Amino acid sequence: MTAVEVVDADAFRRAMAQLPTFVTVITTRSPDGPVGCTVNAVMSLSLEPSSVVVSLRTGGRTLEHLRATGVFAVNALAWEQRELCRRFASGDPARRFDGVRHVLRDGVPVLPGAVAVVGCVLEDALEVHDHTLVVGRVVWSTSGEQPALVLRAGEHHRC
Numbered sequence: 001m002t003a004v005e006v007v008d009a010d011a012f013r014r015a016m017a018q019l020p021t022f023v024t025v026i027t028t029r030s031p032d033g034p035v036g037c038t039v040n041a042v043m044s045l046s047l048e049p050s051s052v053v054v055s056l057r058t059g060g061r062t063l064e065h066l067r068a069t070g071v072f073a074v075n076a077l078a079w080e081q082r083e084l085c086r087r088f089a090s091g092d093p094a095r096r097f098d099g100v101r102h103v104l105r106d107g108v109p110v111l112p113g114a115v116a117v118v119g120c121v122l123e124d125a126l127e128v129h130d131h132t133l134v135v136g137r138v139v140w141s142t143s144g145e146q147p148a149l150v151l152r153a154g155e156h157h158r159c
Contacts, residue, residue: 022040027108034097035062042074054136066134071119077148084100115148120137121139
């Protein structure tokens with residue numbers, strides 16, 4: 001493979017879909033209320049200081065409001081929350097929270113029942129291609145024991 005070879009986007013998407021990934025919903029607030037989106041590209045970055053990296057679509061509504069507020073939460077969905085995966089991935093972004101139970105922690109919307117939630121302050125952001133890598137310093141975290149929701153090959157799995 002050479003550096004100038006073009007990769008087939010569909011083949012790449014199929015290959016990456018084979019990697020199991022935890023399903024998360026990134027949440028923040030806007031002047032009109034809570035906003036959020038489904039994200040599967042999340043990783044811990046460091047323990048000292050505790051921090052995470054989240055990949056968000058550049059130009060997306062969630063990223064816009066996250067930058068404006070400087071705060072967000074990473075909600076790792078539980079198996080029982082699989083309906084939220086699709087809800088926060090598609091449809092009218094302004095209506096994603098309609099009828100969805102949430103609580104505010106330090107002003108950030110949090111999805112009760114998530115396997116783990118980390119609350120973050122925006123520390124840095126780096127635009128790469130069509131996404132922005134957001135570095136968040138963790139200011140609080142919670143976790144539970146319920147089975148997690150994992151996505152592989154477009155299918156939900158229990159972990």
